[in-house]
Amino acid sequence: MSLAYDDRLTDKPKLGAKLGPKVKARFSRPKLADQRWLSPVLLLALWEVASLTGVIPSRILAAPSAVVRTLAHLVVNGDLPNALVVSLARMAVGLAIGVTTGTVLALAAGLSKLGETLVDPPLQIIRPLPTLALTPLFIVWLGIGETPKIALISLGVTFPIYLNLFNAIRSVDPRLMEAGRSFGLKGWDLIVNIVLPGAMPGFLVGLRYALSVSLLILVVAEQINASAGLGYLINNARDFMQTDVIVVCLLVYALLGLGADLLVRALERRLLVWRPAFLKA
Amino acid sequence: MAPTALRPVSLAPIRAADPAPLQAGPPASSPSVRVRGFTRSFGATSVLTDMNLDIQPGEFVALLGASGSGKTTLLRTLAGLDPAPADQVSTPAARAVVFQDPRLMPWKRVWRNVALGLGGRDIRSKAEGALGEVGLGHRLDAWPATLSGGEAQRAALARALIREPKLLLLDEPFAALDALTRIRMHELVLKLWRAHDPAVLLVTHDVDEAITLADRVLVLDQGRIAAEEVVTLPRPRDADDAFQAIRRRLLGHLGVTGHDPAAAAAELIAFRPRQDAH
Numbered sequence: 001m002s003l004a005y006d007d008r009l010t011d012k013p014k015l016g017a018k019l020g021p022k023v024k025a026r027f028s029r030p031k032l033a034d035q036r037w038l039s040p041v042l043l044l045a046l047w048e049v050a051s052l053t054g055v056i057p058s059r060i061l062a063a064p065s066a067v068v069r070t071l072a073h074l075v076v077n078g079d080l081p082n083a084l085v086v087s088l089a090r091m092a093v094g095l096a097i098g099v100t101t102g103t104v105l106a107l108a109a110g111l112s113k114l115g116e117t118l119v120d121p122p123l124q125i126i127r128p129l130p131t132l133a134l135t136p137l138f139i140v141w142l143g144i145g146e147t148p149k150i151a152l153i154s155l156g157v158t159f160p161i162y163l164n165l166f167n168a169i170r171s172v173d174p175r176l177m178e179a180g181r182s183f184g185l186k187g188w189d190l191i192v193n194i195v196l197p198g199a200m201p202g203f204l205v206g207l208r209y210a211l212s213v214s215l216l217i218l219v220v221a222e223q224i225n226a227s228a229g230l231g232y233l234i235n236n237a238r239d240f241m242q243t244d245v246i247v248v249c250l251l252v253y254a255l256l257g258l259g260a261d262l263l264v265r266a267l268e269r270r271l272l273v274w275r276p277a278f279l280k281a
Numbered sequence: 282m283a284p285t286a287l288r289p290v291s292l293a294p295i296r297a298a299d300p301a302p303l304q305a306g307p308p309a310s311s312p313s314v315r316v317r318g319f320t321r322s323f324g325a326t327s328v329l330t331d332m333n334l335d336i337q338p339g340e341f342v343a344l345l346g347a348s349g350s351g352k353t354t355l356l357r358t359l360a361g362l363d364p365a366p367a368d369q370v371s372t373p374a375a376r377a378v379v380f381q382d383p384r385l386m387p388w389k390r391v392w393r394n395v396a397l398g399l400g401g402r403d404i405r406s407k408a409e410g411a412l413g414e415v416g417l418g419h420r421l422d423a424w425p426a427t428l429s430g431g432e433a434q435r436a437a438l439a440r441a442l443i444r445e446p447k448l449l450l451l452d453e454p455f456a457a458l459d460a461l462t463r464i465r466m467h468e469l470v471l472k473l474w475r476a477h478d479p480a481v482l483l484v485t486h487d488v489d490e491a492i493t494l495a496d497r498v499l500v501l502d503q504g505r506i507a508a509e510e511v512v513t514l515p516r517p518r519d520a521d522d523a524f525q526a527i528r529r530r531l532l533g534h535l536g537v538t539g540h541d542p543a544a545a546a547a548e549l550i551a552f553r554p555r556q557d558a559h
Contacts, residue, residue: 179384182360183377183398183440193397197388274388276426 062244070244071251079233084252086229090146091218091256094153099210101154102161103203109162110169110199111191123162131156131213132220139224149221156217160209168202169195201275204268211260219253313338313448313480314359319369321354321504328354330504338447341474341481343495345488345531350501352484353452359482360450373447373480377440381453383433385425385440392421395440411443412436414476415469431462435469442473449479455490467493471516488531493518498527500534508534 032038044064050056051063058066074080105123108115131152138148172195180194222231230249237245272278314336321329328351336342346352357363358370360378385394392408399407405421412418415435425433434454441449451470455463471494474481485491491498492512500508510527518524532538 175380175382175384176386178362179378179380180386180397182362183444185398189398193389194386197386200388272388274390274424274426279424279426 058243059241060243062242062247066244067247067251070242071248074233074245074248080248080252083228083230083233083249087218087222087231088256090149090222090229091153091214094150094218095157095210095214097150097154098157098214099161099207102158102206102210103165105158106162106165106169110166111195120166123159127159127163131159131217135221135224144225149218149224149226152221153214153217156213157210160213161203161206164206164209165199165203168199168206171202172198200271204264204271207267208261208264211264212257215253215257215260312336313340313373314482315371316355316359317369319358319365321351321358321363321365328504329358332504332506334499334506336448336480336482338480339478341483341494341496343483343485343491343498344501345485345491345498345535346501347486347535351504352501355501356450356452356482356484359448375444375446376448376450377442377444377446378450378452379434379437379441379454381456383425383428383430383437385428385433385436387425389425390421391417391423391425391428391436394425394436395443397440399443407443408439411439414442414473415439430458431466434458434466438469438473442477445477446479449474449481451481451483451485453485454483456485456487463490468517470494488528488535489520491531492524492527498531500531502534 047056047061048064051058051061051066056063062070071080105119109119109123110116134155135148135152138151142148142151176194176198177190180190185193219231222229223235224231226232226235230252234246234249237243237249269278312335314334316332316334319329319332320327321332332355334355344352344355354363356378358365359372360376361372362378385391386397389397392405392412395408395411396404409418409421412421415438417432417435417439420428420432420436425436428436434457437454455466458466467490470481481495483491483494492510492514495512498510498512499506500510508531510531512518512527514521514523514527520528
């Protein structure tokens with residue numbers, strides 16, 4: 001079990017020991033081909049130089065140094081933290097509603113045939129519709145405040161959760177279900193002990209999609225007449241051609257995406273600790 | 282034909298017509314498993330036809346048969362996984378199955394798998410006891426994915442035993458194991474059978490395994506019990522002449538008639554396709 005893994009760990013030094021001194025020397029010299037940080041740093045430097053020399057005017061794109069200064073400024077004066085809190089709240093509320101809705105619907109459809117008959121067809125009909133296409137309708141229905149933004153995120157999140165969880169529930173290994181039944185598990189016990197843990201990997205795949213969908217919809221939705229949040233900052237910056245502020249906001253969006261990914265990874269490591277992939281890591 | 286008798290099986294109480302005394306347990310008046318005139322069909326094909334079978338408490342019965350002979354269907358029926366009318370099939374309430382694949386829940390630690398579906402205090406120490414019996418006392422908190430094939434199957438055995446079954450159903454539980462592990466599992470199963478004294482029904486396609494373990498070997502063919510062989514050889518059983526004689530007769534009933542044991546074995550392996558029709 002763990003033996004195989006240990007072997008692999010010790011493989012590399014052994015491999016090197018067998019090779020001749022010439023080859024070893026080549027291995028120990030830092031190779032240009034391994035320096036993955038090099039090109040981003042070069043591009044950044046190029047960008048900075050181009051900005052300083054006026055090749056890229058700041059109204060087109062601010063210099064990296066200017067972006068860093070603006071970032072520090074926006075953090076210190078509180079604009080960025082405030083905007084971030086507003087945007088994060090939108091994302092979180094939308095996610096909470098959407099994940100709950102998707103989970104409830106998937107459980108209803110996944111655990112009973114009647115539930116599937118009632119729930120699945122309408123969802124399959126709405127599914128091909130890009131959620132953002134509903135923006136005008138949501139504005140007509142819900143105005144331009146927080147509600148349509150959260151509603152759009154919720155709706156967009158519902159689908160990846162529903163589809164993945166429903167599918168995962170239906171693909172729980174029937175042999176395990178049978179084993180459970182042979183040991184006297186029924187109804188709720190069967191669901192709690194076998195169906196839900198068996199469907200957990202699929203749910204987490206859905207959650208990963210849901211997080212990236214929520215971020216995507218957040219970016220678009222909060223530029224609709226926003227009076228707070230990252231979208232508001234970006235809108236204002238656009239009006240005043242403050243490309244530095246826009247780039248700062250883009251950075252923050254990127255960090256949000258990264259954070260969402262880390263969150264799901266942490267959840268997976270915790271909830272799927274029994275998986276061979278995690279047992280070895 | 283001493284020391285065993287082979288005969289076609291008649292209807293109605295098999296045990297009553299059986300002159301050979303059982304090795305395990307005295308002939309009891311109320312059998313542990315009682316099947317009378319049970320027929321099971323899927324659509325137009327009947328998988329089990331007018332089945333009659335008694336298994337005495339504490340008796341070890343092996344069920345041999347080619348793919349599609351209905352042996353898995355019979356086991357599933359006795360396990361309560363397939364429906365059966367109560368007047369045709371009666372089994373003890375305490376029964377447990379060990380499947381060919383261990384079927385441990387990968388998301389439950391080994392001891393929780395063993396204790397699956399059990400309630401009450403001290404289930405961990407009970408599971409610990411059962412795992413100790415199968416030699417897995419040290420893997421209590423392991424995840425199933427880290428177990429070897431033999432260990433996983435032993436855990437499955439512990440999961441069955443912890444329920445103190447009156448009927449233990451083994452569905453080709455050693456088929457996927459390597460030869461050495463299989464021999465060790467045979468010894469373990471016999472040890473546990475002696476200690477807990479359940480009635481055992483072992484479904485297998487391995488003639489040697491059936492003769493090594495069972496008090497009685499049944500050959501199932503096209504949904505009927507085609508032959509019965511009572512094995513009275515003392516355990517542990519070696520492949521001596523008496524063993525070989527039983528083996529030849531059983532292979533004959535399985536349609537393997539070659540006199541060369543190696544050829545016969547090779548032919549038997551060709552039976553292997555594992556899934557019986559439902």
